Amino acid sequence: MSGRIPPTAFEFYANLGPARSYQAVADEYGVSKRAVVECARAENWQQRLAALEAKAKENSEQRILESLEQMNERHLKSLRVVQGKALEALKGMSLTTAMDAIRALDLAIKRERTIRGEPGDRTAVSIEDVVKREFNAWMVDDEDDGDENEDSSL
DSSP: OOOOTTHHHHHHHHHTTGGGHHHHHHHTTTOHHHHHHHHHHTTTTTHHHHHHHHHHHHHHHHHHHHHHHHHHHHHHHHHHHHHHHHHHHHHHGGGGOHHHHHHHHHHHHHHHHTTEEEEEEESSSSHHHHHHHHHHHHHHHHHHHHHHHHHHHH
């Protein structure tokens, strides 16, 4: 084996991936495995490879983080549109026909809170529940007032 190990040998070694071995480098350049081991030791191949893998992992994690942030922004924009439409719909509706808009608004608010890291479901009553309760209270009060007047006249 009379070949020389070129400066690009480390790049070749790093690009081998799971099949990475000093023997593969020796076979590629027609040199002994011992020569590759000595070259690798002198040029700190293992430390360089570890640094490259750490950098690749960091870059990958950064891309994932950016992707998640972009997804959250898209979702927040969509939820703002839903909230705006629900509020517009509520303005022109009677209370009895507004429940779909209220459900949409409630859902959008919960999803926005979740995206922002807040709990989506609180122990507090939802907007829909408040509207239903107050609507029922208004309806019952009107009917009860009439019943009381009738009962008092007896």
